[in-house]
Each structure stands twice: as C-alpha cells, then as structure tokens.
Amino acid sequence: MRGRTVDFELNEQQQLFRKTVRDWVDREAPKEWARELEKDEYNFPHALWDKFTTAGFHGIGLPEEYGxxxxxxxxxxxxxxxxxxSLAGLTWVWGITSFAGGKSVGLYGTEEQKRRHLTAITxxxxxxxxxxxxxxxxxxxLGGLRTRAKKVDGGWVVNGQKTWSSMAHVADYILLLARTADYTDKRHQxxxxxxxxxxxxxxxxxxIPKVGMRSLGSCDVYLDDVFVPEENLLGEENRAWRMLLPTLNNERIMLSSFCVGIMDGVLEDAVRYAMEREAFGGxxxxxxxxxxxxxxxxxxxxQAELMVNRAAWMQSLGRPCGQEANMAKVVASELGGQAADLGLQILGGMGYSAETDMQRYWRDVRLFRIGPVTNEMARNGIAEGLGLPRSFS
Structure with a gap:
C-alpha cells in the first residue's frame, strides 16, 4: 500500500534486549531448573519471582517515573x-502481575494508586x-457474573466466587470484577x-489440581462479606467493561508471544534430539x-511469529488491533499445540518422559486454546469483525 511502511524488524535496542533476555534465561532459568520447579504442583516458585525482581523484569512496560x-x-x-x-507456562509468574497490576493500574489507577502499586510491583x-x-x-x-459488590459507608461489601484465579494463593492483591448495579438492557453496564x-x-x-501450569497455582476464590474500601475502586464505577476491552488485546498478544516462545523451545529440543539420538546405524x-x-x-x-508481530506492532502505534490480536491468539495457540505434539512424537518415549521438556511444553500450551478466551469465541469475534451477525447474545 503506497504511503504505508510495514517493518517488523527489531531496532538495535530491541535486538540487544532480546540477546540480554536469552543470555539471562540460559544462565538463570534453564530448562532443567524449570522442570525441577514444576515437579511440586503446590509449591509456588518464589525463587523464580525473586530472579525476575533482580533482573528488573517486573518493571518492563511500566513508566520510569514509578521505578x-x-x-x-x-x-x-x-x-x-x-x-x-525455557519456562513455558511458568512465564506467567511474571506475566499475571504485569497484566493485572501493571497494565490495569497503569491505565486506570489514580495517581495515589499508581505510586503505591506500580512502585511496589517494579x-x-x-x-x-x-x-x-x-x-x-x-x-x-458477563452472563455468568454473579459476584456482587454492595455500596456501604466507606466502601463496598463483596460476595461471590471466582475460579481459575492463578497465583491467588500467593497474591497480595486480586484484580476483581464484580457487578455493582443492575442494567436490564446491556450486560456490560x-x-x-x-x-x-x-x-x-x-x-x-x-x-485447583490441573494437568499443566504446575507450581503456578490456579485457585477458587470464595468471597463472603468482604469489605473493600472506597479508595480501592479502580477506574470509573459501573464502567469496568469499557476499561477492560483495550487491555484484553495486550493480554492476547502476550499469550501469543508465550506460544511462539514455546515453539522456539520445541524446535530447539527437536533438532538437538534428532542430531543426538542414534538408531538403525546413524x-x-x-x-x-x-x-x-x-x-x-x-x-x-x-507463521505465528509474523501474526504476533503484526498485532504488537499495531498496538504499539495506537491502532485498533482487536482482530489482529484475536487472530494471533488463535493461530499461535493452535500451531503451538501442533508443534509440541509433533515434538513429543519426534522424541518418542523420551518425549513422554518427565525427564525432558517436550511433555511440559505440550501440557502448558494446551491451556492457551481455552484461556483467557476460547479459540471458538475468538473466532466468533473475528467473524463479527468481518461483518457477519453476532452468533451469541
């Protein structure tokens, strides 16, 4: 298209950062350590969190004025x-706080909330x-939202239940969505x-016991007359859905990047094994x-890399990228699953063994077709963006 330049090449600073991350991972968070971390499903990897802190990773994407x-x-x-x-699903040890606390408070928090929480996160x-x-x-x-927050003197009283709240058992804060008013015409209000x-x-x-994402911890959260002070409301009352929509693209692009990273690990391990394993004379x-x-x-x-790069590039320019984020999420998660499954096949019995990483990639990437939005629902959004009628109410 004349007058429009599309360039996904990383600049010099980004290439240096990529090399820095790769060297750090090989030195501080190698695959064999990741296998050890996830052996105990109920033991959160605080040591990994602390390494992220020392490396400064918790501050990536957060304003310098808040550290x-x-x-x-x-x-x-x-x-x-x-x-x-290297880390596969354990990468969410960094990613959840980056999104829930960093991105959301950074966009919609008051100045006091930003100074309190963003500084602490970094x-x-x-x-x-x-x-x-x-x-x-x-x-x-929205249709399943039953958690209610009732206004009282000085704040709110919350009742309800949440599920699949990863890291809730070790978290200091939970970014909580609750219904605060009844609207019969539009559920998002x-x-x-x-x-x-x-x-x-x-x-x-x-x-919650689960197949993959071990040691990260995914939880049911029960809320029984929980008091939340007024100053802990994030953004505008009754308008959370409008606030969340822009952040969902960021989450989907981040998840898609996890999938591409997992494919990097799958390819790396498959090539290494194919060149080391001998059978039938070679x-x-x-x-x-x-x-x-x-x-x-x-x-x-x-293929996945190109789609993820396009979505990230568009968001970095402030352009609408809902379609592109959805497409990247679907393609990256499904191709990531195919790649991990094929990688397991290449390794044969060793691929199924907990002594290698292929089974870990295979287990962790499977979730990405389900959450944070199912690929079926993402496809609905893509179709609707092409002008087709909405298939759900």
Missing part, C-alpha cells in the same frame, strides 16, 4: 517469548492475581473493578519423515 524500566508492548513481547522458550514487593472468571460463566464472563487485598477477612482460597535426523516434522515446526513458528 519501571519503560518499554512498550514490543518490549514485553520480546521478554514473554524469551522467557517461554520492586517485586507485590504479586497480583486476576479474579474475573466464575464457575458458571467461563467464557461467558454496571460492572466495576476493585483492587482486592487477597488476605482480607472473608476471603477463602483453594488451589542419527535419526537423517530420516526424511522426521526432517519434515521439524520443518513443519519451523514453518508454524514463523
């Missing part, structure tokens, strides 16, 4: 991808969780966001069928 490192979505994408190459003193999903809701976030201290009286948290990498498998993984990784 952050600065940087836009492209910088966050580089970090997300670089960490996921210094590694605050962990955050997200309290959006409810047991009867799933993807139907009358909902508000709160900064909920996770150890408030009336909060009960239970961890390395198995000489077999054409395995070469085709590895070529497919490389092509899928590059």
């Amino acid at each position: 952050g490192q600065g940087g836009d979505i492209l910088t966050q994408m580089i970090l997300a991808r670089g960490l996921a190459r 210094e590694g003193r605050e962990k955050w969780a997200i309290g959006f999903t409810e047991p009867g809701g799933g993807t139907d976030l 009358g909902v508000s966001l709160f900064i909920l201290p996770a150890r408030s009286e009336g909060v009960t948290i239970r961890e 390395v198995i990498g000489r077999f054409q069928s395995l070469q085709h498998h590895i070529a497919n993984i490389a092509m899928w990784r590059d």
Whole structure:
C-alpha cells in the first residue's frame, strides 16, 4: 500500500534486549531448573519471582517515573517469548502481575494508586492475581457474573466466587470484577473493578489440581462479606467493561508471544534430539519423515511469529488491533499445540518422559486454546469483525 511502511524488524535496542533476555534465561532459568520447579504442583516458585525482581523484569512496560524500566508492548513481547522458550507456562509468574497490576493500574489507577502499586510491583514487593472468571460463566464472563459488590459507608461489601484465579494463593492483591448495579438492557453496564487485598477477612482460597501450569497455582476464590474500601475502586464505577476491552488485546498478544516462545523451545529440543539420538546405524535426523516434522515446526513458528508481530506492532502505534490480536491468539495457540505434539512424537518415549521438556511444553500450551478466551469465541469475534451477525447474545 503506497504511503504505508510495514517493518517488523527489531531496532538495535530491541535486538540487544532480546540477546540480554536469552543470555539471562540460559544462565538463570534453564530448562532443567524449570522442570525441577514444576515437579511440586503446590509449591509456588518464589525463587523464580525473586530472579525476575533482580533482573528488573517486573518493571518492563511500566513508566520510569514509578521505578519501571519503560518499554512498550514490543518490549514485553520480546521478554514473554524469551522467557517461554525455557519456562513455558511458568512465564506467567511474571506475566499475571504485569497484566493485572501493571497494565490495569497503569491505565486506570489514580495517581495515589499508581505510586503505591506500580512502585511496589517494579520492586517485586507485590504479586497480583486476576479474579474475573466464575464457575458458571467461563467464557461467558458477563452472563455468568454473579459476584456482587454492595455500596456501604466507606466502601463496598463483596460476595461471590471466582475460579481459575492463578497465583491467588500467593497474591497480595486480586484484580476483581464484580457487578455493582443492575442494567436490564446491556450486560456490560454496571460492572466495576476493585483492587482486592487477597488476605482480607472473608476471603477463602483453594488451589485447583490441573494437568499443566504446575507450581503456578490456579485457585477458587470464595468471597463472603468482604469489605473493600472506597479508595480501592479502580477506574470509573459501573464502567469496568469499557476499561477492560483495550487491555484484553495486550493480554492476547502476550499469550501469543508465550506460544511462539514455546515453539522456539520445541524446535530447539527437536533438532538437538534428532542430531543426538542414534538408531538403525546413524542419527535419526537423517530420516526424511522426521526432517519434515521439524520443518513443519519451523514453518508454524514463523507463521505465528509474523501474526504476533503484526498485532504488537499495531498496538504499539495506537491502532485498533482487536482482530489482529484475536487472530494471533488463535493461530499461535493452535500451531503451538501442533508443534509440541509433533515434538513429543519426534522424541518418542523420551518425549513422554518427565525427564525432558517436550511433555511440559505440550501440557502448558494446551491451556492457551481455552484461556483467557476460547479459540471458538475468538473466532466468533473475528467473524463479527468481518461483518457477519453476532452468533451469541
């Protein structure tokens, strides 16, 4: 298109940051350590959190005036991808607080909230969780929203339940979505966001056993007459949904970057194993069928990379990117799953063994087709963006 330049090439500073992240991961968070961290499903990796703090990663994307490192979505994408190459789902140890506390408070917090929370996040003193999903809701976030916040003197009293709130068991704060007013015409009205201290009286948290994302901790959160002070309302009362929509693109691009990073790890491990494993008189990498498998993984990784880069590039320019973020999320998560499954096939029995990382990639990337939005719902949004009628109410 004449007059429009599209350039996804990283500039010199971004390339240096990418190298810095890669060197840091190889030195401080190698794959063998990630395997050790996730062996105990119920032991949160505080040591990994502390390493992120020392490296300054919690401040990536946060304003320098609050102690952050600065940087836009492209910088966050580089970090997300670089960490996921080794850590896979454990990358959310950084990502959840970055999104829930950093992004949301950074966009909609008062000056006092920003100075209090963003500074603490960059210094590694605050962990955050997200309290959006409810047991009867799933993807139907608004239709299933039963958590209520009732206005009282000095604040609000909250009752309800949240589920799949990762890191809630170790979090200092939960970014909580609750209904604060009844509107019969539009469900997105009358909902508000709160900064909920996770150890408030009336909060009960239970961890959920699961297949992947081990040691991160995903939780049910029960709220029984929990008092939230007035100053912990985030943004405008009753207008949370309008506030959340721009941040969802950031979350989907970040998740897509995790998927590309996982594919980096899958490809790296598949090539190494194919060149080391010997059978029938030589390395198995000489077999054409395995070469085709590895070529497919490389092509899928590059396809996903281009779509993720496009979405991140558009957001960095302040352009609407809902369609592009949805497309990147669907493509990256599905190709990431195919790549991990094929990588497991290449490694054979060792791929299924907990002594290698392929099974970890395979387990962790599977969730990304489900959350934070199902690929089916993302496809609905893509179709609607093309002018088709909405398929759900």
